Amino acid sequence: MLGDRTISAAGRGTLFAWRELGGMTILAGQVLRALLPPRMDAPELLRNMYRMGNRSLPIIALTAFFVGGIMVIQAGVLVKQLNAAGLVGWGAGYAIFREVGPMLIALMFSGRVGSNNTAELATMTVTEQLDGLRALAIDPIPYLVVPRVVAMTVCLLCLTVLGNLIALYGGAFFAMVLLDLEFSTLYYSLVDNIHWLDFVHGAVKAAVFGASIAMTSCYFGISVRGGAVGVGKAVNAAVVAAAISIVMLDFLLTAVLP
Amino acid sequence: MLIEFRDIHKAFGSKKILRGLSMGVGKKEVFFIIGTSGVGKSVTIKHLIGLLRIDEGEIHFDGKRIDNLSEKHFYPIRKRIGMVFQHATLFDSMSLRENVALPLRKHQGMRPNQALGKADELLERVHMQDFIHSAPAALSDGMRKRAAIARTLAMEPQIVLFDEPTTGLDPVNARRIDRLIRELSDELGVTSIVVSHDLTSIFSIADRISFIYQGKAYKSGTRQEFECCDDAIVRQFISGDSHGPLETPGF
Ligand SMILES: Nc1ncnc2c1ncn2[C@@H]1O[C@H](COP(=O)(O)OP(=O)(O)OP(=O)(O)O)[C@@H](O)[C@H]1O
Ligand SMILES: [Mg+2]
Numbered sequence: 361m362l363g364d365r366t367i368s369a370a371g372r373g374t375l376f377a378w379r380e381l382g383g384m385t386i387l388a389g390q391v392l393r394a395l396l397p398p399r400m401d402a403p404e405l406l407r408n409m410y411r412m413g414n415r416s417l418p419i420i421a422l423t424a425f426f427v428g429g430i431m432v433i434q435a436g437v438l439v440k441q442l443n444a445a446g447l448v449g450w451g452a453g454y455a456i457f458r459e460v461g462p463m464l465i466a467l468m469f470s471g472r473v474g475s476n477n478t479a480e481l482a483t484m485t486v487t488e489q490l491d492g493l494r495a496l497a498i499d500p501i502p503y504l505v506v507p508r509v510v511a512m513t514v515c516l517l518c519l520t521v522l523g524n525l526i527a528l529y530g531g532a533f534f535a536m537v538l539l540d541l542e543f544s545t546l547y548y549s550l551v552d553n554i555h556w557l558d559f560v561h562g563a564v565k566a567a568v569f570g571a572s573i574a575m576t577s578c579y580f581g582i583s584v585r586g587g588a589v590g591v592g593k594a595v596n597a598a599v600v601a602a603a604i605s606i607v608m609l610d611f612l613l614t615a616v617l618p
Numbered sequence: 619m620l621i622e623f624r625d626i627h628k629a630f631g632s633k634k635i636l637r638g639l640s641m642g643v644g645k646k647e648v649f650f651i652i653g654t655s656g657v658g659k660s661v662t663i664k665h666l667i668g669l670l671r672i673d674e675g676e677i678h679f680d681g682k683r684i685d686n687l688s689e690k691h692f693y694p695i696r697k698r699i700g701m702v703f704q705h706a707t708l709f710d711s712m713s714l715r716e717n718v719a720l721p722l723r724k725h726q727g728m729r730p731n732q733a734l735g736k737a738d739e740l741l742e743r744v745h746m747q748d749f750i751h752s753a754p755a756a757l758s759d760g761m762r763k764r765a766a767i768a769r770t771l772a773m774e775p776q777i778v779l780f781d782e783p784t785t786g787l788d789p790v791n792a793r794r795i796d797r798l799i800r801e802l803s804d805e806l807g808v809t810s811i812v813v814s815h816d817l818t819s820i821f822s823i824a825d826r827i828s829f830i831y832q833g834k835a836y837k838s839g840t841r842q843e844f845e846c847c848d849d850a851i852v853r854q855f856i857s858g859d860s861h862g863p864l865e866t867p868g869f
Contacts, residue, residue: 492707
């Protein structure tokens with residue numbers, strides 16, 4: 361019967377999710393242990409920071425610029441109806457800092473950096489490079505996983521801060537061009553009304569998202585099974601898991617953070 | 619005996635690979651493990667450094683039981699027992715010299731530049747000096763294997779596990795690797811365990827040989843004992859006759 365099958369599929373899915381969550385928790389524990397006190401490979405950390413952070417900058421900047429524009433266009437209707445030009449700067453800044461910036465940039469980062477990371481680690485695993493490391497008496501957790509977790513967390517935090525600023529500029533640019541607003545109106549609307557907590561709120565989110573993208577992408581990478589097919593499945597699972605965890609963590613953090 | 623396998627059993631799911639394998643390797647020996655493809659030679663040597671765990675039996679190394687050690691306690695052993703994998707397992711993200719420098723940097727406390735210099739010397743030993751800046755992906759299997767040997771030797775291990783070191787190499791480079799293995803034993807006192815199908819290597823450098831068949835060490839002995847062995851199964855393996863009593867998995 362369809363009902364039975366649906367229920368058993370749902371049960372299997374739940375068991376699968378719990379097992380993966382358990383595995384990720386164990387990995388997170390190992391990563392934390394390796395971080396207290398920090399033991400990790402400095403060249404690996406720098407290499408990862410460079411390719412994860414630097415190389416992501418152009419696409420993040422481009423999307424952030426237009427996201428700022430979108431916010432302003434959406435607000436434009438309201439501005440005309442209510443004659444609320446004085447609120448545009450603040451409205452865009454509030455939404456960008458607290459929600460749109462961290463979330464969108466995290467999703468972009470997961471798609472570009474997280475999936476790449478899973479593919480790389482998974483390929484290393486199926487080609488026995490991880491066993492090769494262990495055979496050289498090098499623990500893969502501090503050598504491979506910890507630098508990636510640190511790099512992703514730091515990079516996403518920096519990219520989000522930068523991306524937010526670019527989004528604000530994008531917003532200002534389109535507001536001036538499309539809505540005929542003065543730069544000073546936008547500027548004072550933002551700085552007079554925005555609270556520093558709005559900024560911290562988004563920054564905390566960015567760091568948490570970075571860590572969660574790192575954990576999911578590393579976990580699915582090193583727990584892969586079954587050759588090239590397995591690598592494809594691992595990347596898929598990692599991207600889906602990262603997106604789900606970003607949205608759920610966002611909900612949680614929005615509820616608890618000031 | 620430096621290394622002893624006692625009545626080892628290992629299965630993957632329902633597939634029983636090792637079924638009571640026992641053998642011992644002495645200090646400074648060049649010990650060959652031979653057997654048909656898929657019989658469990660690679661699996662056997664991976665147990666020695668804890669990459670796989672046995673189901674039953676005991677493994678002793680240097681007078682101590684090691685099969686029940688935790689992953690953490692295997693790390694000191696891995697510094698003493700190096701392994702060259704069947705498929706080189708070099709790190710794609712690094713050039714050859716960086717690959718070889720990695721264990722030097724990690725374990726010998728060398729500074730990056732010093733480690734790279736030493737790595738170049740080791741690569742020269744396996745005649746790879748012209749490719750020190752190449753990425754592993756840009757090289758052939760045989761070249762990668764030689765670089766992997768250099769990387770393992772960088773650990774200065776007391777025991778080296780070679781998984782098919784000469785497979786995929788031309789005869790000239792294969793004999794060079796044979797000579798390297800022999801020299802490691804004669805000059806530096808390194809013990810080598812070599813998994814191989816290469817009859818030329820086997821009959822030119824082996825001190826002792828173990829033939830694995832149906833999950834057990836079917837016959838162990840010196841090179842001379844194998845040369846004049848009259849067991850039909852051993853003879854068939856050595857002569858490579860496709861007809862005979864030898865059963866291979868999958869046929
Ligand atoms: N991680 C693993 N999971 C499941 N089965 C495995 C695993 N590793 C090895 N096997 C199985 O164990 C058997 C022995 O494998 P092993 O690699 O030791 O063969 P081998 O003797 O080294 O063969 P070859 O000469 O072809 O390298 C094979 O049937 C293989 O499928
Ligand atoms: Mg093998």
